[in-house]
Amino acid sequence: MKDVANDAPVILWFRRDLRLGDHAALTAAAASGRPVIPVFLHDETVEVLGAAAKWRLGEGLAVLAAGLGARGARLILRRGAAREVLLRLVAETGAAAVHWQRVYDREGIARDTAVKAALKAEGILAESFPGAVLFEPWTVATGAGAPHSVYSPFWRAVRGRDAGVALPEPESLRPPATWPASDMRADWRMAMAVDRGAAFLARHATVGEAAARARLEGFVAERLARYPSERDFPARGATSGLSENLAWGEISPRTVWAAGLRAREEGNPGAEKFLSELVWREFAWHLMYHHPGLASANWRAGWDSFPWRGDNPEAERWRRGMTGEPFVDAAMREMYVTGRMHNRARMIAASYLTKHLMTDWRVGLAWFAECLTDWDPAANAMGWQWVAGCGPDAAPYFRIFNPGTQAEKFDPEGRYRGAFLAEGRAAPPATARDYFAAVPRAWRLRPDARYPAPAIALAEGRARALRAYGQRDRAAAE
Structure with missing residues (x-):
């Protein structure tokens, strides 16, 4: 390791951690007493982001940059492969160290491993810190020492575990004598792929650390108590x-x-369920760490021969929210307009694609990755495999969500469907009209057109799926 003066800066590499509070890498960089150079790289992992996710990342970067600027710091933006860009930055700035928070997906780990090796070869301290999980994936195991593959025992294992105290935002960040040059965020054109949809996504996004904290406080105060009974x-x-x-x-x-823990201690009736749902997210990331192919390969053995269809015309109708099943179409249009989709609607839309339309879950996973502003690679992968039946803790093959009965149960007044379906209505709401203004013109969709007939009768789709699942089970038994 190089023997450097205390004025040699620390490069703080931001990734999917766009905040200043409870940021272990930032806390360590500030505590070093050295100048801190915050950096975000438009690297190989950013290049492959879906359209809506890339737009949302750009919005988050703008808020983070403003927050750093208010504290006398800057967010330096650079584009290119992480290894090469960081080595150039180290050479430009004379940095002694690079800090970052860990990621847990295969591509991110490969990138970070290569970066750390390259920096160490140059005598630069490369230090990683716990990332966006409550507990590091290798610290939660079964009694036999294996990773958990079933949610319930995983929840029991972490329910009472101490996650530590959230770190405060550093009081100050020492600036370098000279700031390195930075790209302009506008030149990255992060909204290009969403095109005219960006204006609609912006209406529904809540961006930045301060807004996130306010959202959490409002939820706990106003909605947490009714979360268990109304979340679906x-x-x-x-x-x-x-x-x-x-x-x-x-x-x-x-x-x-x-x-959530404070609310549980105070007797809030919704806290326990909310905490357990937060742990579903944790479970997904632990699974992805231990099973790196979660987003690309069937998790359960024996599913590679299942006769799912690849992309097909009915799947395109699904993507466009034109299946003729109102609950499914409302869900798909909600995602396109807002960048998000309610969890109950996600299950219904995913079940319809993989079971009624017998379409490979990876077709749906890819579309969600393209359209979600809250895209989470682990939760997205686990959710799709769970619904399809081939994943951990999977829904049984015979659990085929019926969009009609689900609508009767969870949207009895039709408010959700009414918010996003415009056809056949004299005065549809703005959210329903917005869909037609946001989608590509090449789709040629109009709010005054006739609502489409169903792509497949629900009973027929269910029967076809059950036959296929039954044949899979018989083949596995032979």
Whole structure:
């Protein structure tokens, strides 16, 4: 390791952790007493982001940059492969160290491993810190020492575990004598792929650390008590809405966990269920760490021969919210307009694609990755495999969500469907009209057109799926 003066800066590499509070890498950099150079790289992992996710990341970067600027610091933006860009930055600035918070997906780990090796070869301290999980994945195991593959025992293992105290925002960040040059965020054109949809996504996004904390406080005070009984009703607004902020690290899971624990101690009836749902997110990331192919390969053995269809015309109708099943179409249009989709609606839309339309779950996973502003690679992968039946803790093959009966149960007044379906209505609401203004013109969709006939009769789709699942089970038994 190089023997450097105390004025040699620390490069703080931000990734999906766009906040200043409870940020272990930032805390360590500030505590070193050295100048701190905050950096964000438009690297190989950013290049492959879906359209809505990339737009939302750009919005988060703008808020983070403003927050750093208010504290006398700057967010330096650079584009290129992480290894090469960081080595150039170290050479430009004379930095003695690079700090970052860990990621737990295969691509991110490979990138970080290569970066750490390259920096160490140059005598630069490369230090990683716990990332966007409550507990490091290798610290939670079964009694036999294996990773958990079933949620219930995983929940029992972490329910009473101490996640530590959230770190305060550093009081100050020492600036370098000279700031390195930075790209302009506008030149990255992070909204290009969403095109005219960006204006609509912006209406529904809650961006930045301060907004995330306010959202959490409002949820605990106003909606947490009714969370267990109403969270499955998309029109009732009973969920926290924190998925986008957690996805981009604008709030730490530990901060959310602590708020849930306080509410539980105070006797809030919704706290236990909320904490358990937060742990579902944790479970997904632990699974992805231990099973790196979670987003690309069937998790359960024996599913590679299942006769799912690849992409097909009915799947395109699903993507466009034109299946003729109102609950499914409302869900798909909600995602396109707002960048998010209610969890109950996600299950219904995913079940319809993988079971009624017999379409490979990876087709749906890819579309969600393209359209979600709260895209989380682990939760997205686990959710799709869970619904399809091939994943951990999977829904049984015979659990085929019926969009009609689900609508009767969870949208009995039609408020959710009414918010996003415009056809056949004299005065549809803005959210329903916005869909037609946001989608590509090439789709040629009009709000005054006739609502489409169903892509497949629900009974027929269910019967076809059950036959296929039954044949899979018989083949596995032979």
